[in-house]
Amino acid sequence: MTLEADRGEPEVEALRVDRYLESILVARERGAVAVLHDPRLDAELRATAERLSSHLVRVHPSFRFEERLARRLADAGDALRLPAAAGAGLRIPQPPVATRTGAFDPVDLLDPVRLIDDDDPFGIRARPLLIGGALTSAAISLAGAALVAWRLSRPVHPMVRAIRAAHGRAGHQGGLA
Amino acid sequence: MFRRVKAEEEHRLVHLDRDRALVEAALRDPAAFDALYRKYLAQVYSYAYYELGSHHDAEDAAERTFLLALGALSRFEERARPVDGEGASTFRVWLFRIARNVVANIQRGRRRHPVAPLDYAAIVADPLDLEGDVSRRQEAGAAWAAVGRLPPERRRALVLRFVEEMSTAEIAGVLGRSEGAVRVLIHRGLRAVARDLGGRRW
Numbered sequence: 001m002t003l004e005a006d007r008g009e010p011e012v013e014a015l016r017v018d019r020y021l022e023s024i025l026v027a028r029e030r031g032a033v034a035v036l037h038d039p040r041l042d043a044e045l046r047a048t049a050e051r052l053s054s055h056l057v058r059v060h061p062s063f064r065f066e067e068r069l070a071r072r073l074a075d076a077g078d079a080l081r082l083p084a085a086a087g088a089g090l091r092i093p094q095p096p097v098a099t100r101t102g103a104f105d106p107v108d109l110l111d112p113v114r115l116i117d118d119d120d121p122f123g124i125r126a127r128p129l130l131i132g133g134a135l136t137s138a139a140i141s142l143a144g145a146a147l148v149a150w151r152l153s154r155p156v157h158p159m160v161r162a163i164r165a166a167h168g169r170a171g172h173q174g175g176l177a
Numbered sequence: 178m179f180r181r182v183k184a185e186e187e188h189r190l191v192h193l194d195r196d197r198a199l200v201e202a203a204l205r206d207p208a209a210f211d212a213l214y215r216k217y218l219a220q221v222y223s224y225a226y227y228e229l230g231s232h233h234d235a236e237d238a239a240e241r242t243f244l245l246a247l248g249a250l251s252r253f254e255e256r257a258r259p260v261d262g263e264g265a266s267t268f269r270v271w272l273f274r275i276a277r278n279v280v281a282n283i284q285r286g287r288r289r290h291p292v293a294p295l296d297y298a299a300i301v302a303d304p305l306d307l308e309g310d311v312s313r314r315q316e317a318g319a320a321w322a323a324v325g326r327l328p329p330e331r332r333r334a335l336v337l338r339f340v341e342e343m344s345t346a347e348i349a350g351v352l353g354r355s356e357g358a359v360r361v362l363i364h365r366g367l368r369a370v371a372r373d374l375g376g377r378r379w
Contacts, residue, residue, distance in 0.1 A: 011357070014364035018345055021363070025342050045364075048371040055320040056339040061222045065236050069243065073214055076247055077207030 016041045017049070024053055194255055196268040203250055210247050217269065218243070220341050221276050227336045228280045229287075230325075238283055242276040249275075270350035273337070277351060323373040324366075331366035338363055 016038055023036035194200070199216070202209035218239060225238035253271050324335055330352065337348045345363075349356045 010364070011361070014360040017364050017367060018360045021338060022344070025344070028342065044371045044375070045367050048367050048374065051316070051320055051374070052324070052335065052339045052367075052370065055317040056227075056324065056336065057317075058219055058223045058340055059226045059235075060219045061232075061236060061239065065239075066218060069218070069240050070211060070214060072240070073210060073243060073247055074208065076244060077210055080207040080247070 013042065013045075017045055020046065021049060024049070194267040197255075200250070200253065200268050203247075207247065207250075210250070213246075213268065213272075214243055217272055220269075221272065223340050224273065224276055224336060225280050227324075227340060228333070229283060234283055238276065238279050241279045242272065245275050245279070246272055267347070267350075269343075270347050273341075273351040274353075277333075319374060320370070323370045326373060327366050327369055331362050331369065334359055334362040335366045335370070 020036055020038060020041055196213065196216075199209070199212050203213060221242050222235050222239045225242075226232065226235035229235055229238065253268065255267065324332055327335065333352060334348055337343045337351060343351070345356045345359050348363075349359045352359065352362075354362070
């Protein structure tokens with residue numbers, strides 16, 4: 001136990017608990033009952049681990065939900081089979097997806113490496129998403145296409161058109177000067 | 178894609194991710210993602226349920242997680258080195274990191290619109306158990322409630338350990354902490370639950 005000798009008491013106990021829990025997992029995987037017996041492990045901790053092991057059960061979703069989401073994923077998968085050339089390297093704007101719980105930015109959620117700080121778990125900033133190749137989310141692609149179509153098709157207010165024209169003229173004059 | 182740091186580590190990396198064949202199949206044909214979905218739906222759903230305490234929100238979180246994972250699968254990288262330990266970077270860890278972000282986003286919305294606290298005892302009740310093993314249900318309800326009272330990171334660590342049956346290395350990957358830090362989180366969490374349950378004489 002050289003490993004333990006170099007550590008403080010709480011750390012050693014944490015290590016013992018870890019080994020004990022690991023033995024529970026291994027025993028379960030093998031369908032065995034026997035787990036590591038370490039007399040140095042605190043009896044109260046062992047009893048609590050056993051209780052949590054038997055009471056913290058996995059919760060399954062309804063079959064109806066499972067099949068509905070499976071169909072949705074299959075539809076999204078079908079859309080992903082589009083030729084790579086169609087969306088290769090295309091940068092599309094990401095419209096926010098309205099949800100019951102507020103604004104939802106799928107782009108940040110796609111970044112599993114970005115860790116959430118508990119003190120500031122939502123320092124989320126919008127940024128464009130680079131869609132590479134054919135493997136792109138159907139939902140995102142469709143949403144992006146819909147936004148572009150909407151922006152192209154919506155009627156522009158005459159005042160907006162006038163402001164754009166004025167900006168265009170100013171830019172042109174500035175460029176000449 | 179799977180990044181191979183060194184040729185000699187290739188075999189080890191194959192060993193690290195049990196889902197490699199499924200992931201590669203899904204990259205070739207998105208329809209094959211269904212196998213990964215079926216394999217991990219209950220796990221992701223459970224994680225979301227323990228975090229959010231509502232079937233509706235757990236469904237919402239699971240749906241977002243899998244749609245995002247399908248769309249981003251080509252960006253999945255197995256980053257672990259052998260020294261990181263078995264299972265430190267796998268599809269499951271990657272998926273749970275997405276789930277963690279999704280759940281956090283839903284929780285942020287909840288802070289704006291608070292909901293009623295979770296009734297743990299009601300959740301544990303089995304509708305098919307007509308006789309009703311009352312004491313067992315009470316014990317389970319007490320355990321759930323004690324875990325629910327823990328600080329978020331300790332609770333997450335315990336749920337990933339006991340419900341999702343993840344190794345310390347995997348939990349470290351999901352939470353973005355060292356294995357030592359995860360061991361301490363779990364130890365402190367267990368100690369707090371033991372005190373809580375002991376004090377309440379369940």
